[in-house]
Amino acid sequence: MKPSAFDYVRPLSLDEAMEQLAIDPFESKVLSGGQSLIPMMNFRLARPERLIDINRVPGLEGIVPGQDRVTIGARTRHLAVQNTGLQGPLGSLLRTAAAQVGHLPIRTRGTFGGSIAHCDAASEWCLVARLLDAEMTVRSTRGERTIPAADFFQAIFTTAMEPDEILTSISLPALDDHHVTGIAEFARRAGDFAIVAATAAVKIEDGVVTRARVCLGGVSEVPWRSQAAESALLGSAWSAGAVAEAAAAAADEVDPPSDSHGDADYRRDLVRALLPRALNTAGAGS
Amino acid sequence: MIGSRALRIEDRVLLRGAGRFAADTQRAGELHMRVVRSPVAHGRIVSIDGTEALRLEGVTAVWTYADVADLPAIGFRLTPREELLPYRQPVLARSVVRYVGEPVAVVFAESSYLAEDAAELVDVEIESLPAHLDPDAEPVVWVDAEQASWAAGNGERLPAQDSEASVFTIGYGDVDAAFSSGEGRVFTMDARIGRHTGVPMECRGLVAVYDEAEGQLIVDGAAKVPFWNREAIAAMNGLAPSQVVVRETHVGGGFGPRGELYPEDVLVTVAAMRLRAPIKWIEDRQEHLMATNHSRGQHHRLRALVDEDGYIRALDATFTLDQGAYVRTHGATVASLTASMLPGPYVIDNLRVTAHVRLTHKTPAGTYRSPGRYEGTFARERLIDAIAHGLGLSREQVRRRNLIGPEQMPYERPIQAMGTHLVHDSGDYALLIDKAAERFDFPAIRETVSRRRAAGERVGFGFGYFVEKSGIGPSEGARVVVDSAGAVTVLCGASSVGQGVDTVLAQVVAEVLDVPHDSIRVVRGRTDQFQYGRGAFATRLTVMAGSAALNAAKAVRDKAFRTAAAELAVSVEQLRIRGGVVEVEGAEHGGLDLGQIAGILEPLRASELKEEPGLAADGWFHTDHMTYPYGLHAALVRIDEGTGRLEVERFMVAYDVGRALNPLLVEGQIAGGVAQGLGGAMYEEFLYAADGTPQSTTFMDYLVPTAAEVPPIEMLVTEDAPSPLNPLGVKGAGEGGTTAVAAAIASAVDDALQRPGAIDSVPIKPDTLRRLLQPTTTHDVPTKE
Incomplete structure (x- = not known):
């Protein structure tokens, strides 16, 4: 469990980082928090010839609320997200989700953007990004572009980013106070990657669901926006029963994988159990 | 001083980070050893080519079997049965590989990074053969005559051997006569323990150097059994024992697997002699999970003849032990202990236990904390619960009916354990139930369970009783x-x-x-x-x-x-x-x-x-006898209906150690032991794909419970039965925290499910519990208290 040999560069500006990455993009990897990359290198599952450490690049951290959207710097540590004072349903969702990322040492070092660029379908930030139709801003020496979440997550560990691009920030829509948000996940041990995770943002006006977003992790290669659950909720009277029905619809809709942590049926059971918990409508004892 | 809660003198060093573990030993000019391991579970070696690896600057040597063909297989330290000899492991695979992770070559290089680079360049060609993974399946041909004769190493020419390395039966009384008497009722239990093992924080490691000036081979990083290993290392290297110095450094946990003499250890010492350089080998976690001894994997079938009042007149048991690919230093220890300790604290007039030690294309297995007792206690205590349910008696009643009484002590069971006569030296088994019930307030727990259950919660209470053994001589x-x-x-x-x-x-x-x-x-x-x-x-x-x-x-x-x-x-x-x-x-x-x-x-x-x-x-x-401490584990659990999550709300241990020289240390041993028992009961399992590829080779897949999963352990340490066999009156505390965890958890889960006998295997996983929670045609049957 020693990595194969690699070169290491530590640029001091974003321009320099992009230039370094452009030299040999296919054999290079950007090092941010390193909480997935370094273990993969130690297992020799990843063998980049060059590591471009962006930890000294200024301007990549912070949570900036704007008019309609909130921008999160890609290198913002999970712990900073967990401690954000951001108001409203979005702030609440971010804090709740961040608290479920790994363990404290991982949250101290790992980054919001690193998790999204890594693209694990069970990761909290990939789910939240897909849930809220986040926009990922990426830059390279060729310029800057913005990729919507629906296009960004392509397959396990595969995003729409080109090898020479660096993820610099992620913007999320601000959610007004009519929204109810939440995330619930199930893992066999505290801090493990979820077997199944459910997150949702539901807008309720006069007791009626006027907008529903539901995103599931652990049921497909990439975060799964459950249209079945969203349709079930949209227009319904807000109630625990409506959420349970949506969860059942989502469970019927997904085609989850089977592995040693749980087969497809069990994952469907988890979808049914977790979505109500994400929205805090699950009754006691369930 | 004896009996006080004295603080550990070891901690002054360890807590300041001044400890010296195997990897902390550094020597000028040291070479790092990296093991090239078989990527297939079963196959014939076609070729191994180290040419490319040797081209790397800083790589000193690449060895295959041909380089160590003069070394015999590693011997048995414990329970050496003659028929096991043909199943011993060569230090490097000879012509056939038998598990993923088996050493096929070693590389020596100037740094551990370089050694790993070089190991990747060793070109290993293996022709795959079908993997035999199910110990319950009919035995298959395992080793040919040549390999069997070589491994046995006693000069005899042996025929080919099948995968059933050993079958032996122990017992007393007349089991067949009892069962054919036409009296009593028959109860059966089919109980399985998953394959798991001790995972010390410190992986294996060894540093050896031949000191020309002193004329001695110095080996640092040993653990557990340095004196036995010294003899074996000396013999393997053609040295007198006095020419070999084996030293223990600090050790980051043992638990059974760590410290035994493994092929890698032998290679380190042989390389130190032959390459005349300090050799350092530090195992990584992935290697640890596929090359260090596994343990536990056992399948038990029990049949009991029981009177209407729950008294067990006869117990007839067979079990298969999934030995993995070779028989290592422990010989038949686990099987032997399973058999001899199976009756536990109960009288049982007639006993017959048959052990089947069977080879499979998996990592070889050895002992792990409470070997044979964790397994056997689970099977036996599950059987007791089944008897209680079947007779409409309480789980406690049936146990009390069968316990060996204090007036029967010392109680000799006419069988052997670890080569000694099995004599329960002292004990008041029923008294411990009384004391535990009072200290932990079992009536209140039962009442709470009833109340919460009525409110719709899936909660349950259960326990298991056990006898441990300790203080083996001589x-x-x-x-x-x-x-x-x-x-x-x-x-x-x-x-x-x-x-x-x-x-x-x-x-x-x-x-x-x-x-x-x-x-x-x-x-x-x-x-x-x-x-x-x-x-x-x-x-x-x-x-x-x-x-x-x-x-x-x-x-x-x-x-x-x-x-x-x-x-x-x-x-x-x-x-x-x-x-x-x-x-x-x-x-x-x-x-x-x-x-x-x-x-x-x-x-x-x-x-x-x-x-x-x-x-x-x-x-x-x-001494020529062991001491027999005993205890009771109890658990209060809750099952989350939606996810099947099993939460251990309370875990209680009552344990009699005869005399606690340091209660603080006894409690520490129990707490750690329970955590490992919970691992086996709920989390840890080595799984294999159909082709024998191990599926649990990292801590993402092999789940060790953490502080978040282990509840505070409630303990009652008693000194009611000092051992008459030693001047301190003491019995051992090292393993009693582990022994009955699976049994107690399973009993509590049955109770929570209100389905007696639902749990017959561990680890108990949430998907299994979800399935068991589905409505079925069978009615819920409450457990009688």
Whole structure:
């Protein structure tokens, strides 16, 4: 469990980082928090010839609320997200989700953007990004572009980013106070990657669901926006029963994988159990 | 001092980060060994080519079997049965590989990074063969005549051997006659334990150097059994034992697997001799999870003949042990202990247990904390629960009906355990149930369960009873030495795997010499510092080394008294020792401290006094029987209906150790033991794909419970049954935290599900519980309390 040999560069500006990455993009990897990359290198599952450490690049951290959207710097540590004072349903969702990322040492070092660029379908930030139709801003020496979440997550560990691009920030829509948000996940041990995770943002006006977003992790290669659950909720009277029905619809809709942590049926059971918990409508004892 | 909650003397070093573990040993010019391992579970080696690896600058050597063909297979340390010899492991695969992770070559290079690079360049071509993974399947041909004869290594020409390495039966009475008597009811139990093992924080590792100046092979990083390993290493290298020094460093946990002599260890020492360079090998976690001994995987089938009142007249059991690809140093230990300890605390008039030790294309298996007892206790206690349910009796009633009574102690069961007669030395088994019920308030727990269950919660309470064994002999020794400054050193053959043996030995000596225990230095696990040592296994050291230290300390005190009596011109009977000073009884002043007495005993004066020079003495303790501590585990669990999550809300242990030399250490042992028991009951399992590829080779897949999963352990340590077999009255505490965890959890889960017998295998996983929660046609049947 020693990595194969690699070169290491530590640029001091974003321009320099992009230039370094452009030299040999296919054999290079950007090092941010390193909480997935370094273990993969130690297992020799990843063998980049060059590591471009962006930890000294200024301007990549912070949570900036704007008019309609909130921008999160890609290198913002999970712990900073967990401690954000951001108001409203979005702030609440971010804090709740961040608290479920790994363990404290991982949250101290790992980054919001690193998790999204890594693209694990069970990761909290990939789910939240897909849930809220986040926009990922990426830059390279060729310029800057913005990729919507629906296009960004392509397959396990595969995003729409080109090898020479660096993820610099992620913007999320601000959610007004009519929204109810939440995330619930199930893992066999505290801090493990979820077997199944459910997150949702539901807008309720006069007791009626006027907008529903539901995103599931652990049921497909990439975060799964459950249209079945969203349709079930949209227009319904807000109630625990409506959420349970949506969860059942989502469970019927997904085609989850089977592995040693749980087969497809069990994952469907988890979808049914977790979505109500994400929205805090699950009754006691369930 | 004995019996006090003394703080560990080891921790002053460990907590400041000053400890020295295997990887901390560094030597100038050292070469790092990296093992090239088989990527397939079963196959014929076509070729192994190290040419590319040797081209790398800094790579010294690449070895395959041809380079070590003169080395025999590693011998058995325990339970050596003749029929197991053909199944021993070569240090490098000869022509066939039998598990993923089997060493096929080794690389030596100037850095561990380089060694790993080079290992990747070793070109290994293996022709895959079908993997045999199910020990319950009919045995298959396992080794051909050539391999069998080679592995047996006794000069005999053996025929090919099948995958059933050993079948043996133990028992007493007449089981067949009992079952055919036409009386009583028959109950059966089919119970499985998943394959898992001890995962010490520190992986294996060894550093060896041949010291030309001293003419000695120095081996650092040993653990558990350095003296036995010294003999084996000497033999393998053609050296006299006195030419080999094996030293224990600090050890980050043992638990059974760590410290045994493995192929990698032999290779390190052989390379140190042949390459004439210091050789360092530090295992990584992925290697650990596929190459260090696995354990536990067992399938038990029990059949009991029971009277209407629950009394068990006969128990007929068979089990298969998934031995993995080779039989290593433990021989048939696990199977043997499973069989002999299966009856546990119960009388059982007639017993027959048949063990099947079977090979599979998986990592070889050995012992893990409470070997054979964790497995057998699960099977037996599941059976007791089934009997209780079937007869409409409470789970407690059936246990009480069968317990060996205090008036029957010492109770001899006419079978053997670890080569000794199985004699329960002392115990009041029923009393412990009474005490546990009172301390933990079982009635209140049962009431809470009923109330919460009525409110819709899936909660359950259960327990398991067990007998442990400890203090295996035959011998252990210690030497207590006092220097001229009065500093006390204990040298002994004991080993520390982190359990606190230094503290216990210091306490025993401190008690006799009346000095602070933390002023005493303990030297152990070093073959150049003491002549003999059996090692740290089978919960033996507090009994064995503790008693030896007691005898040595008393001998030193006697010698100090004789010397002081001569010096002070008084009789020995007038002397006493207080605060490390030998004083005349009743005198206000004067006396000689131990340092002064040591000074008097310099060689010339000692000769005049007709004493051996030096204030030092050896003490030995011998025994041919084990001690048998016993205990009860109880659990309160809750199952989350939606996810199947099993939450252990309370875990309670009542345990009688005869005498707790240090209750703090006893509690620490129990707490750690429970955590590992919970691992086996709920989390840890080595899974294999159909082709024999291991699926649990990282901590993402092999789930060890963390502090977040383990509840605070509630404990009641009792001293109602001191052992009559040693001067301290002590029984061991090392394994009783683990023994009945799976049994207690399973019983509680059955209760929570209100489905007696639902749980017949561990680990219990949430998906299984979800499935068991689905409505079925069978009605819920409450467990009777």
